[in-house]
Amino acid sequence: MKRPGTGPEMEALVRQVREAAAQEAERVLREAARRIEADASAWAQVEQAVRDGVHRIGATILETALKTLGNGYERSVLPCACGGGQKYVSDRERRVVSLVGEVRLRRAYYWCPKCKASRIPLDERLGVAATDFSPGVQQAVALLGAQQPFAQGRRLLGELAGLWISQRSHRQVSERLGREAPPPKPLAKASGPVEDLYLLADGAMAPTRQGWREVKVGVAFAGRAGSDGEPQRLTTCYFAGILPAEEFGWRWYALAERLGRERARRIIVLGDGAAWIWNLADLHFPGAVQIVDWYHALERLWTVAHAVWGEEHPAAGHWISSLRKHLGNGHIARILERLGQLPARGKDARNTVREAIGYFTHNAERMRYRRFRRQGLFIGSGVVESGCKHIIGQRLKGSGMRWSLEGLHNILSLRLAVLYGPWPPPAKVAA
Ligand SMILES: [Zn+2]
Structure with missing residues (x-):
């Protein structure tokens, strides 16, 4: 079997791309030179035009690289969920927006005459079956969506990357990646025994279509007294949501378990002074040191x-x-x-x-x-502050925002993943 990225077909593709890129580079250069010569103050526009030209070259490279996957044709008939068979109909072309602009894909299209279901195996393999955006664009959009109102994210991506995508798509992509985001993991394994285990809780109001609702943030971190007597924070884990106190308590407890509750020498509950926090602390962590942040x-x-x-x-x-x-x-x-x-x-x-x-x-x-x-x-640790102000206040409370409950939860999950990792989500290893 030949190594990927080699062989006579690959050499032909390389020649094609080289020629196309050279032509594009020449065109962009001539245009840039003409404009800058005519007016030096047009530099900003010129550099944007150069960036766009470089993106077009990039799109050719990306499109060509994707071609090496073929069209996803497997065989003439694929099994269908209905029990029938999906037949290969034809190759269909589509465009996908990537970080370097639109790229075209040719994909084998399958269709079941019995139940009318259709399938495009290449789209599924590339992770673009339900979206017009490449994985790189999806991650960029979600990164912005986690931090900014969608309208601002749209403008940032447009101005900084030359990618203008509708505000609606910014929202949809962000919410979907939030829904799929893995729950935050403890960032680092605490080495040695867990001395102190801190449990933190806080709440902040967020505007939803059902009125203002309290989003609760739960945090757990392992700590120990450092050699200078100052406490050190070792590893931290978060969750957040519109949760009844009881459910919050169980998730708090699960977080504590994950960070080594049983091995901890001391358990400390840090709260803002609200009664529900101490009630849960008494229930789940009896004997813990209780501290008002x-x-x-x-x-x-x-x-x-x-x-x-x-x-x-x-x-x-x-x-x-x-x-x-x-x-x-x-x-x-x-x-x-x-x-x-x-x-x-x-x-x-x-x-x-x-x-x-x-x-x-x-x-x-x-x-x-x-x-x-x-x-x-x-x-008092900045952790509680970053908990509520950072997770909720800075993103979810903007003027005129009114979240659906599901949208709010998705963006909360996305925000936790972006702020506390792992982000970008680790690539799935192909089976
Ligand atoms: Zn079928």
Whole structure:
């Protein structure tokens, strides 16, 4: 058997492509030179034209390389699911949009006279049976769709890669790749025994066609106290979705199992202070150290300061700096004392203060930050922040967005895959 990419047929293809590429290169060069000579300030347009020309050469190369697969003809009749046979009818040509523009494919078309089902084996083999976009384009579109509103993604791909694809296709491709995205894996195997296992939970609201719904984000990571006493994070795993608390709890537990719950010396639950998190922690991780995420506690004080003095007033900042140390030391009694002394005018401000007093009273044991730090524990990790703000806020809450529940879940999965890997999805090894 001949090695792929060799042989007299291949040599003929190489000659053809070489000639076509040379002609295209000459045409692009003459045009670019003419325009730049006439007007040096047209450089931006000229380079775009050159890029497009290079893409056309690329499309010829890609199209030719794909030709070496043949047309996917197997034999004159293929078995059909209905029990009948799908007959080879003819070769059909189609266009697929690739990263270097459109390429043509010639594929054998099969059709079953009994049930009218049709099949194109080459499309299936190439992964383009249900789409007009090559796998490279699909990944680029989804990469953008995970990070940007589809309209922005469309513009970025158009401007940066010269590929203008409809906003609707951006959405469809992104959602499909999200649906197919493998769940995030722990990024690296923790070497040695798992010392500390952290479970984190957070929630954020997202706009859906059924109104605002809470998306919950669950995180687990393995950590240990480093040689300098500072905690180290070893490996992290995420999930997210519009999930009832009960289901969230089981998925949280499964995540913990995967990261070595049984081997962990300590289990730590970090939350924003919401009751459902502690209820689940008591249920699934009894005896775990419960910590209110430091940033959430601090944010709570900021909410109070803004309610009392307004967003801009310097007194708010002064008040926070005078409390930071108490909070850091876990002296919640001092915080409560200071909250009680606030000159809160107006009903809203008084309510905010009262709620904060409840929050700090109720969670005081979970805010003994000095002690936690001495034990080498994380008291707040950017992980929770990246959890909600990053996963949800930055992508799913844009103005005018209203997600279908399914679309939201697909984009959440896609976003987790893009942000935390593996992305791009590993190539399937052909059987
Ligand atoms: Zn059939």
